[in-house]
Amino acid sequence: MNSLIAYTLHLADNALILGQRNSEWCGHGPVLEQDIAITNISLDLIGQARNFYQYAASLINHSDGTAANPASEDSLAYLRTEREFKNLLLVELPNGDWAQTVLRQFFFSQYQYLLFQQLQFSKDEQIAAIAAKSIKEVSYHLRWSSEWVIRLGDGTRESHDRMEKAMNELWAYTGEMFEPAGYEKEMAVESEKIKKEWNEKVRQVLEEATLTLQPASEKGSVFMHTGGKNGIHTEYMGHLLTELQYMQRAYPGCEW
Amino acid sequence: MMATKKISEKEIRSLLEEVKDPEIPVLSVIDLGVVREIKITGDVTEVIITPTYSGCPAMDVMSENIKKMLTAHGIGNVKVTSVLSPAWTTEWMSEEGKRKLKEFGIAPPHPIYKKKIERLFAPAEQVQCPHCNSNNTHRVSEFGSTACKALYVCDDCKEPFDYFKCH
Ligand SMILES: [Zn+2]
Numbered sequence: 045m046n047s048l049i050a051y052t053l054h055l056a057d058n059a060l061i062l063g064q065r066n067s068e069w070c071g072h073g074p075v076l077e078q079d080i081a082i083t084n085i086s087l088d089l090i091g092q093a094r095n096f097y098q099y100a101a102s103l104i105n106h107s108d109g110t111a112a113n114p115a116s117e118d119s120l121a122y123l124r125t126e127r128e129f130k131n132l133l134l135v136e137l138p139n140g141d142w143a144q145t146v147l148r149q150f151f152f153s154q155y156q157y158l159l160f161q162q163l164q165f166s167k168d169e170q171i172a173a174i175a176a177k178s179i180k181e182v183s184y185h186l187r188w189s190s191e192w193v194i195r196l197g198d199g200t201r202e203s204h205d206r207m208e209k210a211m212n213e214l215w216a217y218t219g220e221m222f223e224p225a226g227y228e229k230e231m232a233v234e235s236e237k238i239k240k241e242w243n244e245k246v247r248q249v250l251e252e253a254t255l256t257l258q259p260a261s262e263k264g265s266v267f268m269h270t271g272g273k274n275g276i277h278t279e280y281m282g283h284l285l286t287e288l289q290y291m292q293r294a295y296p297g298c299e300w
Numbered sequence: 301m302m303a304t305k306k307i308s309e310k311e312i313r314s315l316l317e318e319v320k321d322p323e324i325p326v327l328s329v330i331d332l333g334v335v336r337e338i339k340i341t342g343d344v345t346e347v348i349i350t351p352t353y354s355g356c357p358a359m360d361v362m363s364e365n366i367k368k369m370l371t372a373h374g375i376g377n378v379k380v381t382s383v384l385s386p387a388w389t390t391e392w393m394s395e396e397g398k399r400k401l402k403e404f405g406i407a408p409p410h411p412i413y414k415k416k417i418e419r420l421f422a423p424a425e426q427v428q429c430p431h432c433n434s435n436n437t438h439r440v441s442e443f444g445s446t447a448c449k450a451l452y453v454c455d456d457c458k459e460p461f462d463y464f465k466c467h
Pocket of ligand 1: 429430431432433434454455456457458459
């Protein structure tokens, strides 16, 4: 598999898996408006995933025109196994409570926003087009999640504690975003620049939210989990795929 | 094989006026500004469309309905192609479309206060109530019943309403 295909799948998988996680809130949101908000974000992410998968499928089919079963957006989402998914570990983690869901969305949207700002000028026209299209939606996600991080962090004792707990759960999964996998290195993305800007922006919001970054991370010595980008996932991933892929596995080719 | 009728781009455009957005049935695909181009090459008619939001489920339906509408009018060999670049913006919505939206009870997009991502808790766009025209309204949620809408409420007539977000 060439780097461009792997990279496109990585972008698609991030969006699909976070979209799937957020969709678990459907009907369970804390209030109706926020239930609608998180599922709308889900819909945007799944839309992005479709655009990336369609592109990946065309690249795969182009490089192997003789395959008996050509790749499609559906086969890539529903028929790959855990080890073939290249998403960040962060997006596959269970939702936890509302604080954890919101904080993860904020970490991810801030990253995606900075990444797509670069990718919209990618030499690859289709990646650039998808990034330019998506960045408008990501702006909403970022604004929404930043506001929630501040509202909860600088809220009641209870909400503040929950945000602190979410920080402790999630922080060790943020480093993977800035550790380029082999296939990313050829994409001319400036990871170091994204990392620097991400840290600045995140710090601003956390300060306003009266939340503290873990002291160890200041020195950069905190342990960071990695592996997802290369298909080594947490145990949660298999369970997530079981649900996501159930219909196509049980009734191959089913449509409605 | 269906006989192919010669038909002009203008005629196709007027047929597409009849293809509506399934989620906002007063708007046609032309009003919405999703029809980018119509290409007639030999006996192939290609309609090039662009999605509003990446995940908008109405796009597939619109694309299907464009095909059905043209085929029903004797145009064979219809192709609907979706392109992403340049990205769709609400500026492509026709004035006619904005008028119809308002009549339908949805506040049309107006780009006076463009949001800036750098600022948190930026003031929401000032949106006019489609029922009583008051500007005394506030945003309830950035996300509404569909991807393209936000939820507002009027502080004068107290009616809740949808706002078609500026995008
Ligand atoms: Zn009113």
